Amino acid sequence: MFRKNIIFEKEQRKYDDEAMDYLGNQQKTQQLLNKAGKKAQRKKGNLGEAWNKLQLFIDLVKAYSKGEYRNVSTKTIITVTCALLYFVSPLDLIPDFIVGIGFIDDAAVIGYALKKISSELDAFSDWKKAGKV
Secondary structure, three states: OHHHHHHHHHHHHHHHHHHHHHHOOHHHHHHHHHHHHHHHHHOHHHHOOHHHHHHHHHHHHHHHHOOOOOOOOHHHHHHHHHHHHHHHOOOOOOOOOOOOOOOHHHHHHHHHHHHHHHHHHHHHHHHHHOOOO
């Protein structure tokens, strides 16, 4: 488990600076969300349970970028954005074109990000269920 966390933290650091660029750029953020949403739809069956969490990540970043939901830390938005950037990247630990296992790393990164931000994501999910979006 410890080794896996080090790998994921290393991957996140690769994307941290890029994720920061998305915070203040709604157009760039929307492009990322569109790309992630399209890829998620194409690969829905491959992602299993991670698919629902990925949708929640997309919704969180969308609501944040539009200013609809701000009850979340900047660190959380960066973590989620990093996970989305990793998800859409064609250059990741296990290339997506490897049939059967190409999305294991994507699902693992989503799971790792989820673990890091679960309480804030739960709060966002409750806010969303309350019909605020």
